[in-house]
Amino acid sequence: MSSKQSFNTFLIISCYLINIINTQLLINVKNQGGDVVQENIAANVTDSTVILEFQRSDGTLVTQLIDFASDVQILKALVLGEEERGQSQYQVMCFVCHFQKNEFISADAMSKLRQKNPGTVRMPEEDRGRDNYTMDYFVDISRSGVISRHIATLCAEAANATYIRRQDLLLWASQPGASESQLMSAVRAFPGGSMVPSCKDTTSIKLPCQCHIEMCIGWYPCALKYCKGKEEIMNASMSYRCGIKTCKKCFLFSYFVHQKQVCLWDE
Template identity: 35%
Template sequence: MYAWESPVRIYLSLLLFFFVSLGNCSELRVRVRLSGGLIAEEMLEADNEKDAITVEFKQGDGTHITVVFDFKRDVRIFKALILGEPEQGQNQYQVLCFVTRLDHHEIIPSESMARLRQNNPHLVRTAEEKRGVEYLQMDLAVNLSQTGHLDTNFHDMCKEAHEGVYTRTVDVKHWFSKGRESSVFEAQPHTSDVDPVVQRCPSTRNPWQPCTCSFHLRLEWVPCLLKYCHSRRVAPGRANPYKCGIRSCSKGYHFDYSVPHRLLCPWDEDT
């Protein structure tokens, strides 16, 4: 169970429930069960000063996932560090970054996240609500040298992705309306959903042929909604709601994007 503590009891909460608070940042570690049955640890960090929440975990295949929900800049960043197989001619690892407009209904505010504490840190958590998959057509590349317009930490987070940083036209139109520079973005070739000439990577015979790659992930546990209770001490007819917990959700993400050749998409195979 999750709940909020009053200010006079916050110190006791830190000791009893292992909720770590360091300055403006608060960290919570939650054990979750991945789709393959493996147990993983999610790290959720709330930064009140930046008004952002970071979620990190490692998938069953060793891929390290980092997702940043930046409320201040209306940006959502997905970073995947994917381990390669050098014995098959692959690099030791590959980094992908996807940046989209933030959906503010996807996770609770950073201020509420910072006050969340855990009663039983050893319990394996299962989300109360299993949401579907969000399909994201990443048709634009991001120029890392100009990403300060999106997020001050974006360049440092995604610098290892090199040219593997993508976004969407629909999100760019929104950012343009907020005064972002057009030089941040570069058009990508159409995917096979639009142009049949560009095949999906598993269907290409020539390993050096441009193709459409897919990558997917699932956040198994995030606090997505606030729960409110009503005090019984107030006079009848005078409601006095207060935060008394959260609702947890899981959600999947599927990204389609263009790559110069199939060798940059070794994980995407026909099923």
């Protein structure tokens, strides 16, 4: 990366990290390639949310937001442009998915975590593999509040590149008080349908295609640990919280793009 690109990267990333000054944890994590990245994890008990953010070694800024109140997970990628290939600016994509509450410790539990050795390089206890997501629709940011009120804020720069799956919409629609028609009003179909070739099989950079991007969360608190002890007065067995379990998880997203030009890494 040139000095100019490095400076531009610094400016872009700095602007995004301004919003996480009150981070609860700064975790040093060794990724699959052996590089150490620093994850910023913040919990908001009032909003019942957790935000995890880090910059990959290739410069991509990844943000994961868990909205426990709505059972929604948002994964955002800010990808820097390749100037030598005609991409002078960065691009932002958001992927909105259904979330099971037991996949991440609660915002309240997250807010109570403390670090004893902040400089330690962490490794996850469990690798939960990779989930594949084929996205079916664009999300209409202006109507996205029926899914999660956090989408419009987090994905403001991805107004035309925020994606969702039909099967996740149906899961939210099955919840008490939810409306499938209301949820469907917040999405729009891909132009010409989704049956387009993979970007790696598309020769022209101006043709629409199916892009792929992988995002891996190298370390996150996926569950609480409980230990058994005895109540001194009653001499009875009891369980108490004694730590956290940590996991790694990857996500592979397949999604529609208007031109291969915005998916040059998928070759």
